[in-house]
Amino acid sequence: MSEFKCEDVLPYNSHECKKEQISKMFDHIAGTYDPMNHLMSLGQDRRWRRKAIERLASFNPQRILDVATGTGDFAIVASLSLQADYLLGVDISEGMMNVGRDKVQKLGLSEKIHFQYGDATELPLESDSFDAATIAFGVRNFSSLSKGLKEINRTLRKGGVIAILEMTEPENWIFKLGYKFYTKIGIPVLAKLISKDQLAYDYLPNSIAAFPQGEEMRKLLLNCGFSSVEIKKFTFQTCTFYLAIK
Numbered sequence: 001m002s003e004f005k006c007e008d009v010l011p012y013n014s015h016e017c018k019k020e021q022i023s024k025m026f027d028h029i030a031g032t033y034d035p036m037n038h039l040m041s042l043g044q045d046r047r048w049r050r051k052a053i054e055r056l057a058s059f060n061p062q063r064i065l066d067v068a069t070g071t072g073d074f075a076i077v078a079s080l081s082l083q084a085d086y087l088l089g090v091d092i093s094e095g096m097m098n099v100g101r102d103k104v105q106k107l108g109l110s111e112k113i114h115f116q117y118g119d120a121t122e123l124p125l126e127s128d129s130f131d132a133a134t135i136a137f138g139v140r141n142f143s144s145l146s147k148g149l150k151e152i153n154r155t156l157r158k159g160g161v162i163a164i165l166e167m168t169e170p171e172n173w174i175f176k177l178g179y180k181f182y183t184k185i186g187i188p189v190l191a192k193l194i195s196k197d198q199l200a201y202d203y204l205p206n207s208i209a210a211f212p213q214g215e216e217m218r219k220l221l222l223n224c225g226f227s228s229v230e231i232k233k234f235t236f237q238t239c240t241f242y243l244a245i246k
């Protein structure tokens with residue numbers, strides 16, 4: 001039985017496992033992911049990543065693992081702002097990473113940012129080997145949230161830091177009303193215009209609604225071996241930033 005409701009939310013069907021469906025879904029939307037993401041968030045996704053990376057600066061991480069790296073935006077901002085020596089992006093969608101590889105090459109960052117296939121719930125990486133781990137809009141898709149967070153904890157050195165960005169349903173009822181209207185009307189229209197995959201953008205609000213938020217996430221992070229959890233909400237509570245220490 002699943003520990004969290006979001007683990008049972010699937011984009012396409014009830015017979016394939018979550019990992020398989022998620023990797024297919026992101027391979028399918030990879031080509032339009034970046035423009036759709038920036039448009040859907042009205043450019044806020046860039047600001048959220050920047051803010052998360054600014055908070056990481058005081059830890060001066062030199063080896064950073066970007067889990068669910070997708071097209072590499074979090075890794076790119078981290079590389080440019082933190083001047084880290086080594087960044088590794090892992091993901092289960094080669095389609096998304098191929099877009100990321102192209103961007104990184106065009107920016108001349110191929111020496112610093114590397115991509116590797118890897119599932120967050122069984123990372124092909126050594127223990128205690130990173131100073132920081134980042135995940136933007138990825139945890140919601142894990143087949144097991146606890147397994148993924150424990151795995152990431154394993155790869156961090158003691159004192160290492162995890163920074164998570166995830167979409168959230170606002171608690172404030174006025175913000176929630178606006179959010180519901182936007183996800184029910186605005187996003188499907190944008191998805192129809194830009195993306196080929198309507199189901200992927202139905203999955204988005206459904207998985208956000210089922211994802212543990214705020215204090216529930218704090219408890220989960222503590223259970224997965226982290227401490228000193230910080231929580232910050234951005235842009236009408238539609239995005240939450242979590243920071244915690246191993």
Ligand SMILES: C[S@@+](CC[C@H](N)C(=O)[O-])C[C@H]1O[C@@H](n2cnc3c(N)ncnc32)[C@H](O)[C@@H]1O
Nearest residue numbers: 026068069070091092093119120136137138141
């Ligand atoms: C919404 S995208 C986010 C991409 C990127 N982090 C960003 O900031 O735009 C989510 C990514 O998580 C990846 N993903 C989902 N489940 C994963 C898992 N178990 N392990 C690794 N990556 C995963 C997907 O393939 C996809 O590329």
